[in-house]
Amino acid sequence: MRRISRGTVAALLAATVLLAAGCAKEQAGTKLELTAALPDQVPSGTVLRLGDPQIQAIVGASGLDKELTDAGVKVEWANISGGPQSIQAFRADKLDCASVADIPSLFAAWTGTSTKIVFQSVTLDPLNHPIYRLGVAPGANVKSLADLRGKKIAYSAGQAQGALVLRVLQKAGLSQKDVQLVELTSNGDSYVTALGSKAVDVAPIGAQNIKLYEAKYPGASSIGTGIRDDASTLYCLTSAVENSQKAAALKAYVGVRTKAILWANEHHAEYAKAYYQESQGLSAADAKAVVEIVGNKGIPATWDAAIARLQATADLLASEQNHEKIDVNKLVDRRFEAVQAAAAGSQVVTGDAA
Template sequence: MIKRTGTAAAALAVAALLTMSACAEDEAGASLELTAALPESVPSGTVLRLGDPAGQAVLQRSGLDKELSDAGVEVEWANISGGPQSIQAFRADKLDCSAVADIPSLFAAWTGTSTKIIYQNVTVDPLEFPIYQLGVAPGASVAALSDLRGKKIAYSAGQAQGALVLRVLKEAGLTQKDVTLVELTSTGDSYITALGSKAVDVAPIAAYQVKLYKAKYPGATAIGTGIRDDASTVYCLTTAVEDADKAAALKVYVAARTRAVLWQNEHPDEYAKAYYQDVQGLNEADARAVVAISGRKGIPATWDNAIERLQATADLLAAEQGHDKLDVTTLVDRRFEKVQAEAAGSQAVTGDAA
């Protein structure tokens, strides 16, 4: 069953974005059919509104942001990422694209916001370097997935963590009736706080937070999920990719962001400083530790496997949460698949890891 708690988080970055004075609107570019080839040149002054803090940090640190400016792309960066914030900004037409996992594109569709995925990257060794582990509250007896029966588990229906919980239950041979799902939006350290206060017994927390969690709460533990959880995308309002000028700019952005991911693999210490120190506020040692446990990121040579995984997730959420069945091929813009593959060249990831 699902236990509901008051968890409306104050999304300060979104609030600031939605309330700030808008600049004079540029005229929209010509309409572009979703089946049409992406334009080759960017009209001067084309603006992209991007919620991609990690991508911004790497592009600027590597100097690859020059590819955007040289092509005539102007970027308005927003400190927004994740599903709830990005969908809110999309609905207010204050954002063109945002970096998220795979779940937000599903919930955007289910809640009437039309979006397209234009970028995907993967972890080269996804099971060895998981994004999440299951944090276990001090005193809770959970050493394996089978021990989840009867436990209170933090759950957010519209976030990647929520989908992971459902997949973990399925892997354990359990259903929602076998546990108590405590509805709690994952923002900041909210899941860690809930674990530490024993409001929940189990919660998916970022792998890099596990050490901090154990140090902060004596008796705290964590276990692995054994489930692939590395989906990483950029999704955009459909109206953005239907705008010929923005579509041309997004082609440049996707190529530059692809090269930025490959750059961060080769410059882990610089990446750690640019994003985890300078943006996330970690100290040098912790920033480098986060990068070390995150694994190398790769660009899939084809999106086939990612789309198959997304469809399986959509089917699971439709069954478990009562959503309509969804054909996820309608949520991806595969014109950008080739842009990524060409930018990655021989470094594109093939096989099961993709």
């Protein structure tokens, strides 16, 4: 029997390792230019790592998870959303995409993390269904935006709430010098607690939490901003969008995500139970109330209006926070614009709501 030398064994092992590495690289997907058409076929074993808790609940409740499976998309869900968490996960390469408002894409760019927005949705009646109201601490005596002068306002520079504060000041004809901005990251109930303890006079609070806040702290109140604050996106690492396999999976996911939003519009009770009750721990009554407060979401026929609003916000933040000016068109991947519009069909939103 012929013996194989140690050198030959080593060479064979090295070749095997190189072959495995080549297969892994191929499995990871080839680079897809950002100007290339999105692939239609999802290669077997493609995984998307998504921080999209609300859609996760809707997909499960609606049965749309089967559509993802049939398309060959495997999702690893993460209980992550919002700017700070998602940017941290992006930097650690633990996440491909996350659901956020519009501000995180700007701060990702300003802090050196390359991302692309691949999904835009809007509130169908945005001024009557705001995402935030201004919570007012007991005894703070704020009845209108003009009363903000001299007040302590909770402020988080890298979050949607921070941008909203700046836009509110702009609308009220006030500058940062006219108020006291208190740096405070909005995390869970932090803004509510700060208001209740009178650490701040005013803070943006999710509209669904206003009743809970006012019930918990005697004398607490809130006022509306009169500002549209309904920006809602899915943004992804640019490296994920440039991965041919993940790009194909994202194309399928954007279509399913669109259908999930439209399903929730027609199934308030099921949506309330799946997300606000079972995921967020609200009572049945509170879950139902929240769904009515936040209103229905729509899919815009084009992203033109959303991009214009994002540019205006970017310009404001660049001026007020000393950031570099940025062309927000570089932060969006408009190939997905047609994908979600096609999935929505005749239900796309045009006009002022878009």
